[in-house]
Structure formats: structure tokens, C-alpha cells
Ligand SMILES: NC(=O)C1=CN([C@@H]2O[C@H](COP(=O)(O)OP(=O)(O)OC[C@H]3O[C@@H](n4cnc5c(N)ncnc54)[C@H](O)[C@@H]3O)[C@@H](O)[C@H]2O)C=CC1
């Protein structure tokens with residue numbers, strides 16, 4: 340559904356699912372801030388150029404979502420440069436491929452800081468900005484099928500995504516009275532850099548050839564093909580737009596038929 344004069348910020352939007360979400364929201368009529376870490380600036384500015392071609396305003400903001408002050412500053416910059424603030428998509432996340440007995444404190448801390456803390460800082464920054472601007476808004480965060488079922492070798496990742504579901508359910512109830520909807524999307528096996536990494540790391544652990552672990556994962560999908568970033572972006576478009584006004588606290592599976600709620 341078309342929107343007018345609304346502003347969204349997408350984290351981790353330099354590539355993969357975040358890029359597809361940013362482009363889809365621009366097609367829907369949003370002006371979109373592209374947030375990513377500094378080393379992704381060139382890719383992020385490429386997404387900005389793609390959005391400007393669609394005819395919407397866009398800006399790149401360097402922000403590490405694990406740093407609360409950087410998330411606050413990114414939201415402030417988006418609102419100032421794009422002239423409002425209506426939607427945040429807390430999409431940035433990392434995977435970690437490690438047997439449960441081998442996870443170190445440093446590794447656990449790193450994935451927690453990005454996948455959990457990063458989502459909380461996004462929820463807080465967006466809610467504060469909506470309140471400052473005197474209206475409600477939409478908060479949408481990246482979960483995963485691993486938020487609904489724990490996956491071996493992805494245990495810390497799974498636990499971090501369960502936490503995203505928890506924050507989504509609780510924040511939805513706390514923020515409903517302020518006119519803020521809080522939801523999450525739960526993709527399955529999406530063909531991005533993240534799955535290139537998972538496939539390569541699994542290959543090191545189980546000796547299968549590169550591509551084999553991904554193929555086996557995709558073989559289990561009812562709709563019979565790997566998920567594209569654009570498949571995910573369609574669901575985020577719904578959660579960011581007016582058609583989801585009566586939906587809150589939900590984690591929506593978009594996995595081509597892997598898990599059934
Ligand atoms: N690829 C998949 O199969 C699935 C991915 N997801 C989730 O979707 C989201 C996006 O994943 P993909 O696009 O596949 O990953 P990706 O690895 O292709 O892209 C992730 C983006 O997040 C950025 N990022 C990483 N750490 C960051 C930080 N500290 N601050 C700001 N940005 C940071 C990266 O620079 C990159 O641009 C993640 O939260 C992921 O967990 C969920 C289910 C399946």
C-alpha cells in the first residue's frame with residue numbers, strides 16, 4: 340500500500356535483506372535512511388543512490404547497532420535529514436556457527452551486543468523519537484525461524500533471536516498505548532552473505548563440500564526454492580505500512596514452509 344511523507348530507517352541495509360527492505364519501502368513511498376557499520380559505507384551509499392533513482396529521499400548513516408549512542412544519533416540524523424520519523428527496521432544481525440560446548444564468553448558477548456542489545460537500542464530510540472514528534476509509529480525487527488526453534492551449531496544465534504521475539508511481545512504491550520506497533524519477521528533460508536558464511540563454516544565442521552549444507556537446508560523447504568531478500572521485504576512492507584495497523588506483538592514466519600505456527 341502506498342504511503343506518503345513518511346520516513347523509515349533500516350539497520351544493516353548495506354546489503355542482503357536490509358537492502359531489499361530499504362528498496363521495497365522506498366517503492367512503497369517512504370524516504371529511507373540506510374544505517375550500517377562504517378566499513379559498509381560504499382555499499383550503503385550505493386543503496387542510497389538506488390533509492391534516489393526510485394524518486395525518494397535517502398541518506399546513509401554510519402552506526403554500529405551494538406552502541407546505544409550511535410543508534411540514538413542515527414535516528415536523530417534520519418529525522419533531521421529526511422524530515423520526520425515513522426518506522427524503524429532493526430534488521431542488522433550476525434550469525435555464529437559454533438558447537439554449544441565451544442562458545443567463548445567473548446563470542447557470546449559479541450552476538451548478544453549486536454542481535455539483542457542492537458534491537459533494544461532501536462526500539463528505545465524509535466519510541467523516543469515518535470514521542471518527541473507527537474505521533475505513533477512502527478517498530479519491526481529481524482527474528483528468524485531460529486527464534487521459534489533452536490538449531491544445532493546455531494545455538495547462540497537461536498537464543499539471540501528468541502530474545503528478539505521476547506522483546507517484541509513485551510514492547511508491543513508496553514508501547515501500544517502510545518500508538519506504536521512492535522512486530523518481527525522470521526525468515527528461513529535466505530540467499531545472502533549470511534548463508535554463504537553459514538555454509539562455509541558448516542563445511543569446516545562436517546566436511547561436506549561448499550554448497551552442500553545450503554542445498555540440504557533448501558531441500559527441506561515446502562515451496563521448493565531458496566528464499567530471496569525480496570520475499571522477506573514483502574512481509575516487512577506489510578508490517579511497516581498501514582495494512583498492519585491492527586497487528587502487534589507478532590513474529591511473522593516468512594520461510595516458504597519450514598515451520599508451522
Ligand atoms: N540470511 C538468512 O537466511 C536469514 C537472516 N535473518 C536475519 O536477517 C537479518 C539480515 O540478514 P542478512 O541480510 O542475511 O545478513 P547479511 O550478513 O547479508 O547482512 C547483514 C548486514 O548487517 C550489517 N551489520 C552487521 N553488524 C552490524 C552492526 N553491529 N551494526 C550495524 N550493522 C551491522 C552488516 O554490515 C550487513 O550489511 C539478520 O538479523 C539475520 O539474522 C533471519 C533469518 C534468515
Ligand SMILES: CC(=O)C(C)=O
Nearest residue numbers: 483484485527528533
Ligand atoms: C540465518 C538464519 O537465521 C537461519 C535460520 O538460517
